[in-house]
Amino acid sequence: MPERQKNARIRHIAVALDCSPHSRASLGAAAELARLLNAELTGIFVEDINVLRMADLPFCHEIRMFTAESEKIDASTLERSLKVQAKDAEESLQRIADDLMIKQSFRVSRGIVPAEVIAAAGEADLLVLGRSGRSPTCRKGLGSTARKALEEGKKPVLFIRPGFSAKEWPVLLLYDGSEGSQEALSAAISIINPGMRLNVLILGETQAKSVEMEQALSEIMALPDSAVEYHHLPLCAGKTLMRYIRMVDSGLLVLSERMKMSREEVHQLINEIDYPVLLV
């Protein structure tokens, strides 16, 4: 597809791996995207320096997950466990890359996890990571790494959660005519799987503007009409927007940080929404 070629700026995808369910979902999504975009995939595994440091502290004990027993942490065992995790991650990356016939590389670094992930992703065109990692609280919102990537990291970044298959994503694009949402549109078109529907949620200040935007969009739209569906919502944010997104119940949400709503609103939306998000 020439349009896709033109808009395709993503040649290199980085994915953060830590053996959690979120990270496995991230790997699946990243690999699927890499196949679609013919991009190279790099797996990043960070050995958490905090864990290693803690092991050297004289009194630190580990509370075992399934027995609630407390045991002295042994630095060498811990090192070995991390190596095993890294190996697992590498193997799963290799397996999926072989399956989908994509180019891959794997990198292990040591440090504070969020910072290392963001730094390692620096060279990539897209960072894919789980909404939350192996964080102990099983929280609903974003994990520490995702939060840091959202706040400080390079864009675009794709936040993944388990339960969505990258192959069958319909895409929901938030569009308000801003430059940011134009970029989001290009990104959405570039990653949408052939045959899937693109839902465009137009956020217009007025009804008229909203219709105008739809007309403008349909003129420049690179996808056939049957593959695009337009929805309209008065410009809003927060709970109303979230409810509407849930109602459309589309797979991947694509939006930009530089839209008419504030960056904080965008971040809050990403933090609370229960869908995978591609932030441009």
Next chain:
Amino acid sequence: MTLPSKLTPEQLYRTCNPQEFSFNTTADLDGPVIATGQKRAFDAISFSMGIKHDGFNLFALGPNGTGKQTAIMHFLGNSAPEAPIPSDWCYVNNFEKPRHPKALRLPAGKAGALSHDMEQLVEALVTVIPSAFSSEEYQVQEKNIREQFQEQQANEIAELEKKGAEEHIALIRTPAGFAFAPEKDGEVVKPEEFMMLKKEEREAIEEKIIALKTAMQSIMAQIPKWQRETQEKIKELNRNIASFAVKPLIAELRTEYNEIEEVSRYLEILETDIIENFDQFLDKESDNKELLPGIYPGKFSQKGASFNRYRVNVIVDNSVTKGAPVVYEDKPSYQNLVGNIEHISQLGTLVTDFTLIKQGALHRANGGYLLIDARRLLAEPFAYEALKKALRTRHIRIESLAQLYSLISTVSLEPEPIPLDIKVILLGERYLYYILSVYDPDFTELFKVAADFEDELPGDFDGKLAYAHIISSIVHKDNLHHFDRGAVARIVEHGSRIAQDSTKLSAHIQSISDLVHESDYYAMAATREIVQAEDVEHAIHAKRFRSSRIREKIREATLRNSILIDTDSEKIGQINGLAIYSPGGQSFGHPGRITARVRLGKGEVIDIEREIEMGGPIHSKGVMILSGFLGARFGTDQPLSLSASLVFEQSYSGIEGDSASSAELYALLSAISGVPIRQYFAVTGSVNQFGQVQAIGGVNEKIEGFFDLCNARGLTGKHGVLIPASNVENLMLRHDVVTAVREGLFVIFPVSDVDEGIEILTGIPAGELDKSGCYPSDSVNGMAVARLNEMAEKIKKFSSSQNDDDQ
């Protein structure tokens, strides 16, 4: 002495006058078969069927082919439809103890309906339950419960994390669990930095960490409990949803069957089971663990065979039964009587469930009548015992024989026994009844009534009419040509011949039925629409001819003088006896030469047949009786000074029966007296010690046997047979014999005493004692006495010369 006169042709054959019948052909007879002459048996049947107490089952005894079954069926055909229709029975799953399937009793015709309703129910559940569980309402509720758990867990840990953060302690996820460590600016304090802290500070941190750790442990200890609670909540939700989906469907059934308490109870348990196991209705494809290969799994298979557990196995369906059922079990094997539990091989293992329970004849006949052939029942292993057990316990208990005798060891069932209320009618030969009565104490308790069927019907008009009706019913049943009254009359006559009694008719319906079919065949061959007397005659003749090979061979040998039978001259000490041969069910008579020789001796009669063990006990008894007669007649004044030997010439197999004893006596008298016997007569009849001639069997065949031989050699008018006078009533001779008698070519004398016989045979009177106690010298007895005296003299002389020599 007055000699008996020859029998007239009318005495030889009792004809049945077709004009006696008012019908023209059997087509005019369409009424029921009028049973006659079986009053005793019918009274017994009626009594047995009427009495309601235990053990009054019936044994119908009589020879095979006498129509016992037909008569009973006819009797039951009138009474059974009036009786109430018995209940339906079915087996259903026992949800608490699947090894013991439950038996349900339903009003007639309801079992099939219940089975159908259950199929419908399962069909409905397959749609209703999945749709209830895929509803948004359920999904939301389930998600809420799960999230509640996640949230609870997350909140507790987040709370702790927050508490730690306030004190600069970080909660760290390790590969195998959690740990706490002091942090500074989001990073864990380096060990060297930590060691540089003051001892008090380190201790303070350590304490905080211990406190946090303890708190963490107590949170984690609670996680399984929360998980259980969550699971319980989800279960409760599932139950509610399933119950909401299932209840209206079952309620409908319960209303329909609310009058049948057992079914209502079953439906109640069924409802609970479906609600508990709702998930089997969700996963259609994978749930085939109970699928049985090698058998068509029925409608439910499409939805997984686990629904088998909700099926209804209809064991007895009386929906189309009228009155009480009447069942004839042709093969009364154990399984066919009490039912069976079948197994199916599944990956080399034998498996079963309640749907594989098969009914037996006892189930089908429950509430009615079961007819079984006694011989077949006794020939089937374990069947008789099983029948007795069922009757004794009044329950049908299905047990696997192989299981019972440990021939196989696999999972089997013990279905709930079904109450039994039945009349069993055994049909069999008399000897079976007598053997069972003697040797089986249970038998007399369980089969208290015997219906003893007569072998014969009275030969009166009623009997003849009954024959006509029997013929008519056979014709109707088997779609044969109708018989005119002449043909019927001929069959009636044949019935008398089979009965060997001109005043009776044979009750052996099988023979009559065979004759009817054969006559129909010949009528058809002669392209006649109505079977006539000549067709019947043809059939009788043809049947006789078919089985005549041995008879013809013997006659041929006789005509060639390979077997020596004199039918012409007069001979001393030689007579024609008459023997019956019965190869393969057909019997025929043929003369046999009996000879007697005498010599000096001590008065014994040597039966050569007995000496070489070819004579049976009755034959020997006959010979001894005639010795008694001889002794009494000639040995009262002096000892008999003779030895006599008696033999059946040219007999190469055993001899049995005493019907030749009169012939043997005549031969002896001839041998002693030296009076020749007329060889153109043949003799049959037994004698007693007083010389009276007694009745014998097979008189018709015997006469015909001699007639055939004489006829082949050419009848001269002097040929004839001496028969016991008491056998005259048994005469139903062939037409050719009767014709020869009518034409004066053949004679038959009824003899009641040996003195009559010897006079007919020798032409010389036997002689009666005069006042001086002597027989006239020109009589047979007189000549015998003279000869005996002569022999006594010779012995005396011989003994004295012997004594002289000794001295």
